[in-house]
Structures are given as structure tokens and as C-alpha cells.
Amino acid sequence: LRKNVEDFTGPRERSDLGFVTFDISADILHGEKMVSIFDWNVKQLFLYLSAEYSTKNNALNQVVLWDKIMLRGDNPRLSLKDMKSKYFFFDDGNGLKGNRNVTLTLSWNVVPNAGILPLVTGSGHVSVPFPDTYEITKNY
Amino acid sequence: QLYYQVLNFAMIVSSALMIWKGLIVVTGSESPIVVVLSGSMEPAFHRGDLLFLTNFHHDPIRAGEIVVFKVEGRDIPIVHRVIKVHEKENGNIKFLTKGDNNEVDDRGLYKEGQNWLEKKDVVGRARGFLPYVGMVTIIMNDYPKFKYALLAVMGAYVLLKRES
Numbered sequence: 001l002r003k004n005v006e007d008f009t010g011p012r013e014r015s016d017l018g019f020v021t022f023d024i025s026a027d028i029l030h031g032e033k034m035v036s037i038f039d040w041n042v043k044q045l046f047l048y049l050s051a052e053y054s055t056k057n058n059a060l061n062q063v064v065l066w067d068k069i070m071l072r073g074d075n076p077r078l079s080l081k082d083m084k085s086k087y088f089f090f091d092d093g094n095g096l097k098g099n100r101n102v103t104l105t106l107s108w109n110v111v112p113n114a115g116i117l118p119l120v121t122g123s124g125h126v127s128v129p130f131p132d133t134y135e136i137t138k139n140y
Numbered sequence: 141q142l143y144y145q146v147l148n149f150a151m152i153v154s155s156a157l158m159i160w161k162g163l164i165v166v167t168g169s170e171s172p173i174v175v176v177l178s179g180s181m182e183p184a185f186h187r188g189d190l191l192f193l194t195n196f197h198h199d200p201i202r203a204g205e206i207v208v209f210k211v212e213g214r215d216i217p218i219v220h221r222v223i224k225v226h227e228k229e230n231g232n233i234k235f236l237t238k239g240d241n242n243e244v245d246d247r248g249l250y251k252e253g254q255n256w257l258e259k260k261d262v263v264g265r266a267r268g269f270l271p272y273v274g275m276v277t278i279i280m281n282d283y284p285k286f287k288y289a290l291l292a293v294m295g296a297y298v299l300l301k302r303e304s
Contacts, residue, residue, distance in 0.1 A: 044183060046221075046240065050203045062203035062225040069183065069240065087245075092226040092234075107204050109221075111184045116268045119204055 016096035018089035018130065020065060024049070026078045026106060026122065037110070038072050045070040046109040047078075049085075051128070053102040055095025063089055065104070100129040149298045169195035169264035174208055174217050175274030180239030181206070181219055188275035191219060193264025201225060201233050201259065206266040209237065212251050217263050220246055226256075233259055 037045065048067040055061060065085035070076070089096075096102070105125040110118050163172045176189040185191070193208055201207065203225050208217045223245065224236040234256035238245040247255060280287040 046184060046204075048204050048223075052203075057228075058226045059229040060225065060227040064203050064223040067223075067240075071183070087223065090224075109184075109204060109206070112269075114270050117206065117266055119202075 016091040016094045018051075018091070018096045018102075020051070020085050020089060020104075020128065022049070022066075022080075022083050022085075022104065024078050024080045024083065024106065027076060037076060041112045041115060042110055043072055043113050044111045046111060047106065048108070049104060049106050051089065051102050051104050053095070053099055055091065055093060055099065057093035057095055061091065061095070063087070063091075065089055070108075096130045098130060098132040100127075102128045102130060104128055145298070149295075152298065167192075167194045167264065168197065169193045171208075171217065171263050174219070174263070175277045176219055177216070177278070178239075180241050181221070182241045184240060185219065185269065186271070188272055188278055190270040190274040191266045192268040192270075194267050195262060195264040199265065200227070201235055201262070201265075207237065208263040208266065209257055209261045210263055211249060212254070212261065218246070218249065219266065 046067065046069055048064045050062050050064045052060070052062050065087060066083060067086065103125050104127075106122040108120055108122070110120060164170060166172075172193050174191050174193060176185045176187055176191060179187055191208065201222060203222050205222050206219065207222055208219050210217050218237075220237040220239045220242075222235050223238045225233065226235070227233045235258075236245055236247070236256060246257075250257065280290070
């Protein structure tokens, strides 16, 4: 699982807004046997990229930046480049500026045909340090 | 004979009630089994699917989880996914939800002026599900005559069957 990111923050009156672009290259496989995660009881996967970090205001923040539904039959190999976040990366306050410890993780919700709904976190996460200064108007 | 049948009927009803109340205690949720009412979580869940919830107090609310919540003042439970979480050191959590199949987040569904949900709004977290089974509840709600007919048939069956 590899991700490359480039990011900056924009000034907003009340909360920091982060802009992140990323590449994702992943193989969604099942456990140690490395077989396809789409077994007989898996209907779809709900994948999401979330950013997790701490700020002065809040001990824990999690923001989902991007998500995708992978249906049974879709290629379990992801190779996305230059993706922009789907959702606005607002912090609850000004905790993104200068934050060196923002971690991006890819996780997924396994939706079965019937039964338990587990949440799995992918191995491999990337740390995204945010710069100390705000950028004014960058083409996003 | 009639006395026995009435007792039999009462036993069935009270056993069902005990199982339901037991489930409420074990899962920690006031409503441990809910029916999906809308298509806002498609293609994962469709109208009529049944969801099994738990609501343990120490279970933290995390991004990606599917929660069932009620907006203050409204009775209808909504099943959507958590997309933002901000938790303070003292455990105070505020979070934002969105239906997988919706373009925008749920702020439009919350109360006037409300921007976040809190733990107290949560009915439970979806842990498991069964497709289609909840359709019976939806049919009974949309066609009350069906509900009365079903109850009448069940009542008649219990009261009229003879012990051989």
C-alpha cells in the first residue's frame, strides 16, 4: 500500500481547511493467505481514506477525505493517481497549520450478503506534515 | 381447556417480550434491531434490510462506522456512515454523518443550527445485517390492514389449535 501526497492549508476565518492530493496503489486482499477478499459472502467493499491527527482543541480528529464503493467483480487492485479529496478537510479549529503528525490511512467496510459488518484498516499508512504557513489562492 | 390455551398464549407473548428486553440489555441499545427505511445507504443496504446494533458506552465512535441515530425531536432512526470525528481529551465527541448514496452530508437533516451529532443521539452501531427480512415491518406500516389480518390469523391459530 503506497501513498504519495502533496498538501497545503488555506486560511479560513474559523477553521483550517486542508488540501491534499494523493496517489493510492493498493491490493485489497484477505488476511495472510492473500486470496481475494471477495469470498462467497462479500457483496461489496466501502473504501475510505481518512486523515487522523491530534490538535490543541481535540485529542483525536478523524476526517474522511475520499471514499469509493468497490463492488463484487471489480478489480481489487487500486491504482489511482493525482486524486483530490472528495470532501472538505476542515479542522475543528486551527490545528492543521504546522501539524506534523497527520496520518492518512486506507480502510474499508466489508459488506456481506448477510452477516457481520467488519471494518478493516489497511496496513501501511502515510504521514502528511502540514506546513507552518498558509497558502493564499492555489489552483486546486 | 380454555384456561390452558389462554395460559399458553400468554406464555408465548411474555417469552417474546423477555427475549426482546434481554436483547436491549445485552446490546446496550434501546432498539437493537432496526429496519432500513430509505435508499440512502445503497448499494450496501436497501429499504427493507434488517440491521443488528450494539451501543456499548465504551465503544468509541470512529470514522467509517455505520451508526443509527435519531435527530433530537424526531422519531425516525437514520442509518448513515460517520465521516468526521472530533474528540476531546475528556471523551466528548462530536461527529458528522453522511449516507453513502447521498451527495451531501447530513447537516441538512440535523436540527436547525445543529452542525454535529453527539453520543446521546446514537441509537447504536450497525454490527451485522440481514437483507430483505425487514420488509415485513414496512408492509405492515404501509398497509395496516395487513397487520391486523396477520395478528388475527396468529391469534386464531394459537387459540384454536388443539393439543393432541
